[in-house]
Amino acid sequence: MPHTILSDKMNRLNNTEILEKLKSKFGTEILFSEEPFGLLTIYIEKQIIKDMLQYLYQETHLGFQFLTDLCGIHDPSQVNAELGVVYHLQNMRTNTRIRIKSFTALSNPKFPTVTDIFKTANWMERETYDFFGIIFEGHPNLKRILNMDDMVDFPLRKEFPLEDQTRLDKDDKMFGR
Amino acid sequence: MSHIKLDKDSIERETTTLNLGPTHPATHGVFQNILELDGERIVGADTTIGYIHRAFEKIAEHRAYYQITPLTDRLNYCSSPINNMGWHTTVEKLFGIQTPKRVDYLRVIIMELARISDHLICNSILGVDTGAYSGFLYLMQERENIYEIYEEICGARLTTNMGRVGGFERDINPIAIRKIREFLKRYPKTLSEFEKLFNRNRIFMDRTIDVGKISAESALNYGFTGPNLRACGVDYDVRVMEPYSSYQDFDFSIPVGSNGDAYDRFMVRNREMWESLKIIGQALENLPEGSYQADVPEFVLPPKEEVYNDMEALIYHFKIIMGEVDVPKGEVYHSVEGANGELGFYLVSDGGRTPFRLHFRRPCFIYYQAYPEIIKGSLISDAIVTLSGLNVIAGELDA
Amino acid sequence: MVNCKKMMETGNTISGLKLETAPDGLEGPGFFATKFDRVIGMARKNSIWPLPFATSCCGIEFMATMGSHYDMARFGAERVSFSPRQADLLMVMGTIAKKMGPVLKQVYLQMAEPRWVIAVGACASSGGIFDTYSVLQGIDRIIPVDVYVPGCPPRPEQILDGFMKIQELVHNESLRRRNSEEYKQLLASYDIK
Numbered sequence: 001m002p003h004t005i006l007s008d009k010m011n012r013l014n015n016t017e018i019l020e021k022l023k024s025k026f027g028t029e030i031l032f033s034e035e036p037f038g039l040l041t042i043y044i045e046k047q048i049i050k051d052m053l054q055y056l057y058q059e060t061h062l063g064f065q066f067l068t069d070l071c072g073i074h075d076p077s078q079v080n081a082e083l084g085v086v087y088h089l090q091n092m093r094t095n096t097r098i099r100i101k102s103f104t105a106l107s108n109p110k111f112p113t114v115t116d117i118f119k120t121a122n123w124m125e126r127e128t129y130d131f132f133g134i135i136f137e138g139h140p141n142l143k144r145i146l147n148m149d150d151m152v153d154f155p156l157r158k159e160f161p162l163e164d165q166t167r168l169d170k171d172d173k174m175f176g177r
Numbered sequence: 178m179s180h181i182k183l184d185k186d187s188i189e190r191e192t193t194t195l196n197l198g199p200t201h202p203a204t205h206g207v208f209q210n211i212l213e214l215d216g217e218r219i220v221g222a223d224t225t226i227g228y229i230h231r232a233f234e235k236i237a238e239h240r241a242y243y244q245i246t247p248l249t250d251r252l253n254y255c256s257s258p259i260n261n262m263g264w265h266t267t268v269e270k271l272f273g274i275q276t277p278k279r280v281d282y283l284r285v286i287i288m289e290l291a292r293i294s295d296h297l298i299c300n301s302i303l304g305v306d307t308g309a310y311s312g313f314l315y316l317m318q319e320r321e322n323i324y325e326i327y328e329e330i331c332g333a334r335l336t337t338n339m340g341r342v343g344g345f346e347r348d349i350n351p352i353a354i355r356k357i358r359e360f361l362k363r364y365p366k367t368l369s370e371f372e373k374l375f376n377r378n379r380i381f382m383d384r385t386i387d388v389g390k391i392s393a394e395s396a397l398n399y400g401f402t403g404p405n406l407r408a409c410g411v412d413y414d415v416r417v418m419e420p421y422s423s424y425q426d427f428d429f430s431i432p433v434g435s436n437g438d439a440y441d442r443f444m445v446r447n448r449e450m451w452e453s454l455k456i457i458g459q460a461l462e463n464l465p466e467g468s469y470q471a472d473v474p475e476f477v478l479p480p481k482e483e484v485y486n487d488m489e490a491l492i493y494h495f496k497i498i499m500g501e502v503d504v505p506k507g508e509v510y511h512s513v514e515g516a517n518g519e520l521g522f523y524l525v526s527d528g529g530r531t532p533f534r535l536h537f538r539r540p541c542f543i544y545y546q547a548y549p550e551i552i553k554g555s556l557i558s559d560a561i562v563t564l565s566g567l568n569v570i571a572g573e574l575d576a
Numbered sequence: 577m578v579n580c581k582k583m584m585e586t587g588n589t590i591s592g593l594k595l596e597t598a599p600d601g602l603e604g605p606g607f608f609a610t611k612f613d614r615v616i617g618m619a620r621k622n623s624i625w626p627l628p629f630a631t632s633c634c635g636i637e638f639m640a641t642m643g644s645h646y647d648m649a650r651f652g653a654e655r656v657s658f659s660p661r662q663a664d665l666l667m668v669m670g671t672i673a674k675k676m677g678p679v680l681k682q683v684y685l686q687m688a689e690p691r692w693v694i695a696v697g698a699c700a701s702s703g704g705i706f707d708t709y710s711v712l713q714g715i716d717r718i719i720p721v722d723v724y725v726p727g728c729p730p731r732p733e734q735i736l737d738g739f740m741k742i743q744e745l746v747h748n749e750s751l752r753r754r755n756s757e758e759y760k761q762l763l764a765s766y767d768i769k
Contacts, residue, residue: 036507039510066400068519069510069521069523071523073525088521120399120543123545123546145226146576155232160235160709162239162708199676200629201658227675229632229670229673229676230675231671231710235709236708255636317640318645320640320643334640335637336728572632572633
């Protein structure tokens with residue numbers, strides 16, 4: 001039997017109601033919230049990531065049971081909060097989306113894993129580890145996925161150069177450098 | 178993986194390791210699967226990707242906004258106009274640009290043609306992998322017709338770099354419209370011949386029914402979207418849930434399967450091609466008159482007469498070509514319905530000429546994670562059929 | 577009636593169909609004497625078995641070349657082999673990342689002499705638009721290449737043109753080339769035994 005998901009348009013909560021529900025459960029642990037382009041964005045500390053995602057998954061009127069995307073971000077200008085992870089969640093029944101962001105200092109790049117809630121986070125976290133060096137505690141198989149296994153650096157950090165530095169045949173004068 | 182214990186009723190003494198290596202027959206793409214076999218049955222699989230990692234996200238941090246369009250071409254290269262239009266709609270969302278209706282309808286026509294061409298490759302390669310080579314040749318000829326239409330519009334066959342932020346660089350020319358109409362007349366005949374060859378074919382059905390099954394709950398947990406999810410019975414389609422580019426004006430239905438196996442994926446893709454033909458027909462009939470680009474001076478080159486005579490136009494021309502336009506700060510996530518699922522773009526801008534962070538939510542990367550679990554317990558030949566039914570494109574996998 | 581022998585001698589065409597011309601030689605009743613390398617060159621050039629090492633977008637253009645519109649089968653390359661041991665020509669189509677480099681080299685090493693390599697596309701020739709830390713800037717850093725076909729992706733006509741250049745190389749190659757000092761030095765410069 002095809003199982004239609006577009007069933008709950010009537011119970012749709014808007015962004016303010018969702019934020020109130022979250023604030024009533026988590027209170028001050030929600031550091032900051034905003035709504036760029038209509039998408040509710042919440043900044044939290046990394047300790048409550050798992051609790052928040054579990055709550056968003058299970059709570060009846062929230063039901064964010066689809067992890068659309070998980071990616072990392074490196075902002076060297078935010079001191080002590082350089083590395084971050086961004087989660088995009090989605091509730092297909094009510095057609096609502098939410099974004100959760102959490103930052104940590106470069107000296108302590110550890111985050112809890114969410115692979116036990118969403119199986120899709122497995123490779124997404126491996127990719128984030130590969131690019132930024134963020135270590136997800138509890139991940140079943142945290143090793144590099146896209147780059148070579150013996151690579152030491154984390155390429156998507158801002159200080160890593162784009163081009164291959166071992167090339168000898170590029171003439172800087174011709175390339176305007 | 179030699180610690181895998183075999184069943185009591187297995188006739189083997191230990192598992193065999195088979196390398197379904199990066200160089201793959203049937204030109205699917207480069208990914209490696211190391212299979213542990215009990216005879217011919219798969220008891221474990223370990224997959225490695227990254228053999229074509231081209232660091233798109235890193236490159237995007239060093240390129241101006243219009244220079245990223247050729248980069249997005251090479252993500253899912255079988256349907257590159259969809260990636261281009263997805264990128265343009267994301268940047269338009271960041272800038273708050275409203276495109277005229279004519280642009281939206283033209284984009285819809287091109288995106289649906291791209292969707293047809295991607296499904297053509299997937300279904301014909303599924304035929305080749307099960308041994309039926311002739312269907313591939315006929316459908317490749319139809320792809321040549323689509324390539325001719327792309328050439329009329331933008332000049333390139335495969336990696337199209339089509340359109341600009343805010344619209345198109347030139348209006349669609351009447352020869353292209355004529356070719357699209359001819360395509361709409363000629364293609365249904367080929368598609369129905371192809372369907373007659375495969376849909377109720379005993380051999381094909383035996384090879385694909387109940388092969389590569391995945392349940393709807395498992396698929397949602399793994400993040401499946403697109404035809405693979407619709408084959409499991411869940412009718413999620415970004416074009417209907419969050420319409421972009423005036424998709425709400427069109428009347429089309431979403432085909433859904435029930436079993437979640439390779440046969441359902443094949444049938445869903447076939448039916449989607451029929452729906453796409455309907456959409457293109459509606460868009461052509463109701464194509465509104467108007468401008469083919471939005472009024473956004475940051476991205477649209479002013480006409481040459483003004484550049485030579487007007488100071489403001491000269492400054493804009495310079496800024497656009499050098500990529501030094503004024504970009505608003507902000508972060509936006511926008512997704513389009515790619516041929517394989519929800520293709521998302523997460524763009525963070527800090528006001529500079531290049532994006533601060535650009536992340537592609539690639540559907541192939543996400544659903545290929547489920548492949549080792551899907552093939553556990555099946556035979557090697559079923560693993561091959563499942564792989565081609567899933568439509569994994571290496572460019573989108575590794576980005 | 578079509579006089580095939582006459583057409584072969586004079587190289588005439590019938591309705592645009594170009595047939596292969598026989599090499600120069602001494603002919604008599606029941607025999608035809610010519611040089612080995614002419615005959616072997618002619619036979620080899622019209623029956624090249626390619627190995628399509630397709631990694632990305634250029635692979636799709638290769639599929640279009642093998643299709644019925646731009647038929648590659650008329651050049652004798654209909655039977656593509658995916659096993660390197662049975663292939664003559666290695667067609668590298670698409671970007672080769674550094675992770676893929678050792679795999680490509682292993683495939684090249686498994687091919688038996690005489691073998692030729694064609695680099696199709698900008699990425700295989702020189703890294704293409706991807707000037708990054710993870711992409712090999714041209715496959716000629718690890719294996720010797722005979723013909724480069726530029727383009728991103730090259731049109732099927734360009735791929736066929738590159739293939740015809742390989743055919744010329746095959747036709748004119750001396751039988752002793754693979755054992756010559758120069759060739760051995762070329763392989764040694766790539767660390768290939």
